Amino acid sequence: MSKADWNMKTFMKGASILTISAIIVKLLAAVYRIPFQNLVGDKGFFIYQQVYPFIGIFIIWTSYGFAVAVSKLLAGSASSGEAKAIKRVAFLYLAGLSITFFVILMAFAPFFAQSMGDPELVSLLRAGAYIVLVMPMLAILKGSFQSEGQMTPVAVSNVGEQVLRVAIILIGTWVAVRAGASLYTAGEVAMWGAVIGQALGVVILAMFYRNAHKGPRIQVDTWRIVKELTFVSLSVSASSLILLLFQMADSFMIYNSLLAKGFVADAAMEMKGVYDRGQPLVQMGILIASTLALATVPLIAHHAAKKDGRGAEPFIQLTFRTAVLFGWAAAIGLAFVLPYVNEMLFETRDGSAALIIFAFQIFWLSLILPLTAILQGAGKVKIPTLLLLGGLVVKIIANQLFVPFYDVTGAALAGNIGFAAIAFGLLLYFKSVWPMKLAPxxxxxxxxxxxxxxxxxxxxxxxxxxxxxxxxxxxxxxxxxxxxxxxxxxxxxxxxxxxxxxxxxxxxxxxxxxxxxxxxxxxxxxxxxx
Structure with missing residues (x-):
């Protein structure tokens, strides 16, 4: 498809395809954790959730952040030769990053495991490390298709890799548990499921790929491409990464704090595993907000470019009101019924008080995701990214203050404080960019x-x-x-x-x-x- 053929109708159709595939992927990502927890129990869930943020960050950064960055660079290329050169620079840069992170994860796995308080996590960290080796090809292929408006291969790849990943995790875990393997072995199987799923994504994209960038490769500004790849990939994926970074902070802090307080290892693991039940609940709760962020931003960008009428203002107001409406309904509704939902999904009502507090993170995230997406769509990426990082600092400080006194309930409270700080910061900045009344x-x-x-x-x-x-x-x-x-x-x-x-x-x-x-x-x- 040539750039001339990529009009607004084509763009919106592509955005719709990606939105539907994203809903399926996010739903699977949330739902598979429930049968997985049922198979391995709270201790097994703790083991998996301790390590998952390490690989989750690379999945998001690769399949979303870097893909968007590559797409943006290719869409702005002036010729096939320039596009070819951009791909080469991007691949070499991503390959270098990939190998560097792989070596770091493999070499420092014992250090990371020890820092999280459980040396036996080394095998899971090393299994998950292989996912970074898939990063270069996945980002380049997805970026290439997205730059041409071909969203179907990307959507098929996203769904295919997630389906295979979930299947390997659940079937592999079931086999491991039935065979009497340790919970750490079951966790390692789950890590390999993620790696193999991402690899399938590359295979699917490669089957669709036809290199249209023929002709001689011309000279390009390598440093400019590297800078833009880094900046764009981190800024566009920051709002999705923040949830994983909050989880990573918990991985390093909660279990160690519980041990320091005098809990025996097994009891501390189970308590953290019960707390981790909140993750799939929040992921399901923010599904509408995630969908809004994906679906409305192209609409807002299209109308913001118009010179006549009110432009994007009505769509921005609609996005905000919908985010508040469904985010609040999901958060407060889940909080009301949580003890019963807890037992329905996870067999017991353990930790319901902490999970009720945890559930309110849905509301803050329902504001953060669309607001960040709208600001990024308007080219405002620096301040939102700094606000997200500032919220992570608030979360870490709040963890240190509350977890020693209130255990996992304190961690749930700390998460709300961190996300609330981000949400209020984004709203204040948003008002400075668009001084409009968002809702009556x-x-x-x-x-x-x-x-x-x-x-x-x-x-x-x-x-x-x-x-x-x-x-x-x-x-x-x-x-x-x-x-x-x-x-x-x-x-x-x-x-x-x-x-x-x-x-x-x-x-x-x-x-x-x-x-x-x-x-x-x-x-x-x-x-x-x-």
């Missing part, structure tokens, strides 16, 4: 009313369901039925109040992914008021 006062009033209505309905229902309706069933089945019915009831009441209030207009629902059905329901509910 009545929006927040109706949001509060919808929350109170949801609480008034589901708390009595959960009490009755738990103690009367499902009392004669097994504990986990009863918790499952209570959780599912409470979620449906709460979501129904919340949306009913929101739709009756019309704080979201029907035409606005239509602009959102999968919003047509909600718009039709709102039309039916409010027809007498029109």
């Amino acid at each position: 006062f009545r929006f927040y009033g109706w949001l509060l009313l919808a929350t109170l209505a949801m609480a008034a309905v589901i708390f009595p229902w959960m009490l009755a369901a738990d103690q009367v309706l499902f009392d004669n069933l097994s504990s986990r089945i009863g918790a499952t039925l209570t959780a599912l019915t409470a979620v449906m009831l709460g979501a129904g009441v919340f949306l009913f109040v929101v739709m009756k209030s019309r704080i979201m207009a029907e035409k606005e629902w239509y602009l959102l992914p999968f919003g047509k059905r909600l718009a039709r329901i709102q039309l039916i509910l409010t027809k007498n008021r029109r």
